[in-house]
Amino acid sequence: MKDCIFCKIIEGTIPTTKIYEDDRVLAFKDISPLAPIHYLFIPKKHTASLCDVSPSEMDTVKELYAAVMDVVRKEGLDKRGFRTVINTGEMGGQAVPHVHLHLLGGKQLSASFA
Ligand code: AMP
Ligand code: ZN
Numbered sequence: 001m002k003d004c005i006f007c008k009i010i011e012g013t014i015p016t017t018k019i020y021e022d023d024r025v026l027a028f029k030d031i032s033p034l035a036p037i038h039y040l041f042i043p044k045k046h047t048a049s050l051c052d053v054s055p056s057e058m059d060t061v062k063e064l065y066a067a068v069m070d071v072v073r074k075e076g077l078d079k080r081g082f083r084t085v086i087n088t089g090e091m092g093g094q095a096v097p098h099v100h101l102h103l104l105g106g107k108q109l110s111a112s113f114a
Contacts, residue, residue: 001046006098010044024060025067027103036106037075037082041067048097050088064101077105 001007008014010026019039020027030038041064047053053060065084072078082105087094 001098004046004096004098006040006042006096006100007046010042020067020071022067024063027067027071030102035104035109037077037104039071039103041101041103043099047099049094050086050099053099060099064099068101068103071103072105075105077103081105081109083109 005014009016009028016028016031018026018028020041024044025041026044027039027041030040043060043064045060047057047060050061068084069078072082082103085102085104086099087102
């Protein structure tokens with residue numbers, strides 16, 4: 001979608017460091033990492049938020065998690081733990097309106113979500 005920064009990353013018009021790619025999902029390094037490992041997993045099909053994923057398209061979420069677990073195992077995060085977060089909407093702290101799943105790890109994360 002025009003004017004979506006994550007769609008531009010998918011198109012290759014905004015540079016990024018790719019971590020994972022298949023025909024449906026792309027993962028790349030967050031530009032402002034909050035942990036030693038901070039990657040974003042996005043569906044290649046533009047969808048603004050989790051609220052816009054219809055019940056018949058919920059496989060999208062499964063595909064994001066399948067990609068996450070592939071990366072988690074390759075990077076050994078399964079041994080020590082990690083966090084996944086999908087910020088959704090204004091009160092959920094979502095800044096970029098293209099569904100994205102944060103993968104954070106590589107340090108002791110705080111128990112706080114606020
Ligand atoms: P959220 O607040 O959940 O919408 O998170 C958006 C995330 O996108 C933030 O963690 C940003 O640092 C990250 N971000 C924004 N622009 C870029 C970019 N061009 N490349 C990589 N990450 C980005
Ligand atoms: Zn988009």
